[in-house]
Amino acid sequence: MGIVKVLDHPLIQHKLTFIRDKNTGSKEFRELVEEVALLLTYEITRDLPLEDVEIETPVCKAKTKALSGKKIGVIPILRAGLGMVGGILKLIPAAKVGHIGVYRDPETLQPVEYYCKTPTDIAERDLIVVDPMLATGGSANASIKFLKERGAQNIKLMCLIAAPEGIEAVQKVHPDVDIYVAAVDEKLNEHGYIVPGLGDAGDRLFGTK
Ligand SMILES: O=P(O)(O)OC[C@H]1O[C@H](OP(=O)(O)OP(=O)(O)O)[C@H](O)[C@@H]1O
Ligand SMILES: O=c1cc[nH]c(=O)[nH]1
C-alpha cells in the first residue's frame, strides 16, 4: 500500500488558512497555491538520488553532491493543477510537464477526460501528478490510469487538500501510488465538495464561476 503523508509544516498550515479564506482574491490565491506547491515539492523530493561530484570553490577543490539526474515529470490535472506547476518548477526546473484534462461532471461527479499530452518517455520518469483538490478521487484515479496505460511506472500524487473518501479511493485503485497532501479535511458535502475545503479551486484560481 502506498503511503499517505500529511505535510503539515507550520508555513504550509499558515498559507493554507489564507487559501481557504473566501475573502482571499484570485491574485493572492494563485500566489499562495504556488508557494504551498513549492513547499510540498521540498518534501516530496526528499528521496531524490545524489551523486558525488568534484568542483572547485574559490578556496580549494571540493568533493560534494549533486542530483544524479533522475528524470522527473510533473503532470497537472487541468485546470486547477496548473496553479501548482510554477512552484514545483522553481525547485525542479528540469522537470518535463505533461497535461491531463479531466473535469468532474457536476451532476454525476464522474471524471470526464478531454485532453492528454505527456512527455514521450514517461516510463523512465518519476511522475508527480498534481491537483489542489482530492475529493471523491475520481479525477485523480482517471488521470493515474491514463498515465499507467501510457507506460508510467512510478507515480506520486500531490494535493493541497484531500477528503478521506478521496484518499481511500486512490489507495484502493492505485495502491502503488504515494499520496502527499497539506491537509486531510473532514468530509465531502452532498455536492461532492470538500468540507471545510476551499471551494472550487479552478474557479478561484482563474476567476471563473
Ligand atoms: O476528486 P474529484 O471528486 O474528482 O474532484 C476533484 C477534482 O475537481 C476539481 O476539478 P474540476 O472538475 O472543478 O475541474 P477544473 O479544475 O477545470 O475546475 C479539482 O481540481 C479536481 O480535479
Ligand atoms: O471541494 C472541491 C471538490 C472538488 N473540486 C474542487 O475544486 N473543490
Ligand SMILES: [Mg+2]
Ligand atoms: Mg473546478
